[in-house]
Amino acid sequence: MTSYRHDDMASAASQFALQLLSISKAHTIEARFEQEESMYVRASAPRTIGGVLDDAISLYRNSYASVWPFTLAAAVVVAMPGAFLGVQLAHARTLGPQAILAMMKAPSYWLTYALIVVFHVAIYGALLSALNSFIERGQASLGAAFATGMSVLPRMLAVSVLFGLMVAIGLFVLIVPGIYLSGIYQLAVVVLIVERAGVSESFGISRRLIKGYWWRSATIVTVAIIIVFVFSLIGGMVNGLAVGLFGFGTSFALLDQAIVGIVLNAFLLPLLPCFLLAMYYDLKLRHEGGDLAAGVDALAAR
DSSP states (O other), X not given: OHXXXXXXXXXXXXXXXXXXXXXXXXXXXXXXXXXXXXXXXXXXSOOOHHHHHHHHHHHHHHHHHHHHHHXXXXXXXXXXXXXXXXXXXXXXXXXXXXXXHHHHHSHHHHHXXXXXXXXXXXXXXXXXXXXXXXXXXXXXXHHHHXXXXXXXXXXXXXXXXXXXXXXXXXXXXTSHHHHXXXXXXXXXXXXXXXXXXXXXXXXXXXXXXXTTOHHHHHHHHHHHHHHHHHHHHHHHHHHHHHHHHHTOOHHHHHHHHHHHHHHHHHHHTTHHHHHHHHHHHHHHHHHHHHHHXXXXXXXXXX
């Protein structure tokens, strides 16, 4: 009788252990599945607009820890003109709109601003390179990305200037041509970084990729711009309320605005590049699929 009880207890204990083991395995599998879901995975087939938006946000969320030094550096650079004015006004004898305009006309201000633009373009190229490395290899080397940004800086400046001139002339002439050109050539910088293309080649590839998908691409970029605008608006409103409530002077308000801008831009600057890269790879898949289908049709016709 006693042996039967011992056997029953041993059997119950073994069943309980098996249940614990199965529960542990289930939790392990679930944890791995959730981890894989949270990781960025490059799409292997064309996605819907919603899918491209999800890919861009996933890229932003997963890559930010790797690229934040670039975003912080770019944010500091963007805020420097405002900080420069704030420091100048803090030491100025007279304050007001005329004093601000006089300082903005000074050669030192424009020289500083020109250097800031050049450095910002280099950082933007490095950021794009780091994000692209994260897409291709799951990690980003900041040193290699910065080297890439510096090596392509002349082409980046040329593409940026030409893009700005084309869009500005188009907007000045009839508005619609400027909007169209901004959409058709918006991937030129991405192509330059990802494919190491030349200036004219970058514009040509961007045009071929977006041809037939202009409205789709415009929708994706518009969503990104709206997201950035909303968060910037909220940050600006909070900063404006703080300045108004505490009665800060003009110089301190400019410095405060620069600091708030650094915090906001440090988080917002990678968003648009993430959307552009996600859109670029989606369009590549769509055109590669179209080229493959055309090749199959041509073989069938023979």
